[in-house]
Amino acid sequence: MPPLPFKVNSLFVKSMISFVAIIVLLASFNFLSFAFFKTTIEREIIQNNRVSLEHAADRYEKHLAIIKNLLFKLYQNESVVSFGRQLTAKDPAQVNYLKPADMIEQLRRDVGNPFLYLDNILVYFNAAAYAVDKNGTGDADRLFSQFYVSEPYDLPYWKGQLTLPYTSELHPSRLFSIVAPDKTSKRLLPMSVKLPGYNYLVVGLLDADRLFETFYGKEGPGFAIVHAGGGVLFDSAHAESPAIPALPGDTQGYVVNDNIYTFYLKSPESGLTYTTSVPYASIAAQIHKLRLTLIALSVLAVAIAAAASVVFSRKIGRPVKQIIDSLKQRSPEAVRSSIYEFTLINEISRELIQERNDIHDDLLNKTSLLTDFGYMSKLKKIATASGEWKEPLERLLPFRIVLFQFHFRNAPLETAHVSADALTYAARECVDLMLSGPFEFSRTIQTESNQLVSIVYGEALERGLEHALGLLKTIFDHDTGHYLVTASVSSAFPAGADFNQAYMQTLDRVKQARLLGEMQLLWEDAPPSGHFVFTAEQEQEFYVNMQEGNGAAGGQLIGRMLEFMHKKEAFRAQFRVFALSVTAKIVKIAEKAKVEPGKIEQLSAMLGELEECLSYDDYTRFFDRFVPLAADAVKRKREEKDPVVEFFVGYLESHYNEDLSLDSVADRMNMSSNYLSAYIKEKTGTNFSDHLNSVRIREAKFMLVRTPLSVQDIGEKIGYRNVTSFIRMFKKITGLTPGDYRKRSALES
Numbered sequence: 001m002p003p004l005p006f007k008v009n010s011l012f013v014k015s016m017i018s019f020v021a022i023i024v025l026l027a028s029f030n031f032l033s034f035a036f037f038k039t040t041i042e043r044e045i046i047q048n049n050r051v052s053l054e055h056a057a058d059r060y061e062k063h064l065a066i067i068k069n070l071l072f073k074l075y076q077n078e079s080v081v082s083f084g085r086q087l088t089a090k091d092p093a094q095v096n097y098l099k100p101a102d103m104i105e106q107l108r109r110d111v112g113n114p115f116l117y118l119d120n121i122l123v124y125f126n127a128a129a130y131a132v133d134k135n136g137t138g139d140a141d142r143l144f145s146q147f148y149v150s151e152p153y154d155l156p157y158w159k160g161q162l163t164l165p166y167t168s169e170l171h172p173s174r175l176f177s178i179v180a181p182d183k184t185s186k187r188l189l190p191m192s193v194k195l196p197g198y199n200y201l202v203v204g205l206l207d208a209d210r211l212f213e214t215f216y217g218k219e220g221p222g223f224a225i226v227h228a229g230g231g232v233l234f235d236s237a238h239a240e241s242p243a244i245p246a247l248p249g250d251t252q253g254y255v256v257n258d259n260i261y262t263f264y265l266k267s268p269e270s271g272l273t274y275t276t277s278v279p280y281a282s283i284a285a286q287i288h289k290l291r292l293t294l295i296a297l298s299v300l301a302v303a304i305a306a307a308a309s310v311v312f313s314r315k316i317g318r319p320v321k322q323i324i325d326s327l328k329q330r331s332p333e334a335v336r337s338s339i340y341e342f343t344l345i346n347e348i349s350r351e352l353i354q355e356r357n358d359i360h361d362d363l364l365n366k367t368s369l370l371t372d373f374g375y376m377s378k379l380k381k382i383a384t385a386s387g388e389w390k391e392p393l394e395r396l397l398p399f400r401i402v403l404f405q406f407h408f409r410n411a412p413l414e415t416a417h418v419s420a421d422a423l424t425y426a427a428r429e430c431v432d433l434m435l436s437g438p439f440e441f442s443r444t445i446q447t448e449s450n451q452l453v454s455i456v457y458g459e460a461l462e463r464g465l466e467h468a469l470g471l472l473k474t475i476f477d478h479d480t481g482h483y484l485v486t487a488s489v490s491s492a493f494p495a496g497a498d499f500n501q502a503y504m505q506t507l508d509r510v511k512q513a514r515l516l517g518e519m520q521l522l523w524e525d526a527p528p529s530g531h532f533v534f535t536a537e538q539e540q541e542f543y544v545n546m547q548e549g550n551g552a553a554g555g556q557l558i559g560r561m562l563e564f565m566h567k568k569e570a571f572r573a574q575f576r577v578f579a580l581s582v583t584a585k586i587v588k589i590a591e592k593a594k595v596e597p598g599k600i601e602q603l604s605a606m607l608g609e610l611e612e613c614l615s616y617d618d619y620t621r622f623f624d625r626f627v628p629l630a631a632d633a634v635k636r637k638r639e640e641k642d643p644v645v646e647f648f649v650g651y652l653e654s655h656y657n658e659d660l661s662l663d664s665v666a667d668r669m670n671m672s673s674n675y676l677s678a679y680i681k682e683k684t685g686t687n688f689s690d691h692l693n694s695v696r697i698r699e700a701k702f703m704l705v706r707t708p709l710s711v712q713d714i715g716e717k718i719g720y721r722n723v724t725s726f727i728r729m730f731k732k733i734t735g736l737t738p739g740d741y742r743k744r745s746a747l748e749s
Contacts, residue, residue: 536735
């Protein structure tokens, strides 16, 4: 027998035999495992679908509970309740239409939270068919028929919901046509809440497709949500009439119908049923595909393992042989070669250590971000699904919260080629640097695009904090041409107190900033400065002047109010509320006068400038441009000659003291009363009775001041046959009774 080319007891042979044994053992284990588990693969696939459905249902249940609690909280909000009562009273004089401003701000905050997946929140007041949403207020019928349009969700549908005996209800998802700047269509899932004894409804519109993609995923099998009454609330296939088979009475399981596995899970809390539909052919294909994949992988693994065994055995044997040869030859080069291998290992180790340090630094950065997120969650009371935040050690100390609110001037920033985001980031670094020195555990985070919040820990904070904020004031006041800063400081809170309470206190205080051209530090709540609105008489005078295109008189009224507010040190927020209210009225008057659409667009575009009105002079300059522009447009529209309107107005001026009616004037003008009424309304924006009453009350005001006639005599002279009707109409237009108006005019003169 010829000798073998290698020794049987060599390292190569022993290594090769060991590798082959391991390959045979692993291959045998793989085939036995596959044979054993093949019968359970179908059950595992079914179980996997059930688990996926459970996870999706759990996420939906938790999220719907959050939305439900949010809507009930909004439903019982003081602003919503009080405004609903005013509307129910059906007395327009008692309705404060500025009330929804706080409501709209809250809606925008809730809708703007990306974790809630809300497209909008609607508050529908049935008493006046009035609606409030994130975009503002208006007629409910117009909202549901023009801006959020979907069958069957029109005004009668929501009106009917108030008569049904539920407190919260999830409605079927539908495709809504939404009138917005991008004019999109979305599939929304409405949820409505109401309480007995109240005549309004809160509706949250959830983005159904985003919820499905987040909680279940696009690539999964067909998914549906079924109401307790049997109706389908959502179907991922968006079918018009989705086919859901009859389900057993138990809470969880699956049924097979027409070779389709339908998995279902019924929630005992909400009564909703969640289903997924998987064709049996899909499960069989998965089993067959898995079988082929396992066989191919096993064959490939054996082949690769056999080849790798040969290669690895040779690679292990050759270096050992070289080391042995070098030892036998006592060659220094061979020794150095072996030492070089250790050097190479050392270099690799250094690379691994560097990689480990990089990973460690990355984890530290992520820890900082998670800490910021934890603080923000506590400040704003944001519920998270990651469990309770572990409080840092410094939370065991007393603390104060400082809120920095930035008001940017966009025009100077654009000229300087600087973005507001860059300034906010630089301000955060500056604040963090100034506070981290004297206060060891301070932390500054950015909560909004123009808002920073600093949490400062420690005992006896006030003196050190005053010094640090004074230094920041010196720094920020150098750039008042580009932005203004308001800093509100919370009271000192003991260790373990609620962050949200301190944060809400600073939010309330920052709204008390005055119109100053420097950084303001607000340590305490300012005394209330009252409400700044036109009186009923001023309101009527302003309306009449602007209707007539008298911009000078209208501007004087606004100027006097701004000056009064400035003397009374009104808050910056009060100036903004007043300005928004007045500009909205002016735009409405211009629209009612049917001025050119281009002028309406120009006026609407100017409203954005209110964002940059940060001083008394800013507001004065704004209204000096805005009021004349609107008044001139109205005046030009009124000066357009129309013989019918001129005759109509002249006839009322000459015969207002007679017993006039629409029919009598129409007969005098050889027109039908309906045609005359519609024509005058279209051309002037005011109906017949308002025109007549305006002329009569104007003459009555003149007589009350210039003549000694009694109220009854004046009423008869201007055409009122009943003194009660005269007094009621006079008070409706001027806000005062005739007697009070005469007394007030006498005192003023």
